[in-house]
Structures are given as C-alpha cells and as structure tokens.
Amino acid sequence: MNKRTYDNTNIHNLYIFNRSGICFYGKNFTDYFQVEKNLVSPFITALMCFSKEMIGKKFKTIEMGDVKFVIFEKGALNYNILCNTIENDIFLEEAVNKINKQLTTYLRKKKIDINEKIVYDGIFNDIIEETIEEAFSNDFNLKNEKQIIEYLKKLILIDEVDGLILLTDRGKVLYSSYNKVYLKNFLKEVEFRVKIYNNSLLKLFYTFKDKRFIFSEYVQNKYFIILVFNSYIRFGVADHYLTQVVNSVKNLLSS
Secondary structure, eight states, X not given: OEEEOGGGXXXXXXXXXXXXXXXXXXXXXXXXXXXXXXHHHHHHHHXXXXXXXXXXXXXXXXXXXXXXEEEEEETTEEEEEEEETTSOHHXXXXXXXXXXXXXXXXXXXXXXXXXXXXXXXXXXXXXXXXXXXXXXXXXXXXXXXXXXXXXXXXXXXXXXXXEEEXXXXXXXXXXXXXXXXXXXXXXXXXXXXXXXXXSSOOEEEEEOTTSOEEEEEEETTTEEEEEEEOTTSOHHHHHHHHHHHHHHHHHHHHX
C-alpha cells in the first residue's frame, strides 16, 4: 500500500493565521502559485471583516477563474487553502479538522496564546508538517488505481456514454472525462450526492437539467463512480452499463 499525497491533488497553498491576520505557517504544495504568506493572510482577514460589516456574515470561499480560496475558522485559528475550483470542500474541511485538532492540542499543552505572539517553534512546525501529510493523504494501491483509470478512459469510446467521473469516497476527483471548466459546474449540480453518503445509500439514478441521465454508485466505500448518459438512452441499458463498470472496478481492486 502507498500514500496518495497532496502532490497528486489540486491543492496549491495552505496558510494558517490568527484572527489578527498574522500568518505563522504557510506551505506551497505546487509551483502553480508562489504567494507570499504575509501578504495573503492580512488580505483575507480584511475581506472577512469587510464582508461581516457589509452583509452580516463572513465569506467562506472566493473564486477567481479556475482557482479558489477556501477559508475555515476554527476557534483562534484560521485556515486558508488555495486550490482548484473542482476541489471538494468536504474533503478540505475534514483535512483542516485533523490539522486543527493536533495544533490546538499542542498550543494548549504549551500554554501558547496564538493571538498574543508569533510562534517560533521547530517542534510546532514539525507537528504541522506531519499532520498535513496525514490529513491530505490516504492509503491506496497505486497499481490498481492506475488500472481503474485506464479502464474508465476506454469507456468514453462508447457512444451512449457522455461523460464519466471517478471520485474518492469523500468527493475528491481522481479522474474526469470533462475539462475543468465544465467539471466545476457539473460538480456543483451533483455535490449533494457526496453530502448524503452514509454507507447505506449506495446507488442513485436521476436526470440532469438538460435531461441527461446521471447514474452513480459507491464501490467498496473507496470510490464513487458517476456515469453520464445521453437523454435518449434506455434506463435499463444505462443501469446495465453501470453494473458492468462497478463489477469491473471491483475486480481490478481485488486483483
């Protein structure tokens, strides 16, 4: 087994700062954006205060083209993630919760008030690094996953299949036949699927706004497969395709 790390994701930067906008930790996961942490954190803090004054609540997401800032307030700590717009917010918040739990435990143990002083602590940075590594990764079989993606790519050659998306059980995109611009809008339409997942609701069929059929199913609580069919396909045929795909993925996982 291997670890799927943040190197394979759409996450570019992470900043952790206090309520005053003082950033005590910043990390670049990719070279897509090289942003100075001491410029980003005050900017985000000022915008949060402005939105609170103007509309009575702080914003949580800022979209800019194909990327977005996602902000999570966790007590005395704020977490700001710069990522592609297709990145799933549920996955991001789960990761942030894991990081926040470790950091707040350490701060409490050392009696550090994050709002009174800047932390210069090598152990503290090591804890953040280790926690981030764990929070943004999970176990997987590299060989099997590559085989699954190669298999799914071939399905697009079938006339009835309009599109295909492979996600993790937490809604993280691993493969899509759609480009990022279209995928962004599509995922907003089907985002509720991830939110209602509870290990018992495994399969749903529904129609998209343009009357295309969306057939999807969870596989062994590890992956979530979405098949999109043209509107003229018969329900039974689409269901048959989905059953074939799910069974093939299960076989690849067990090989």
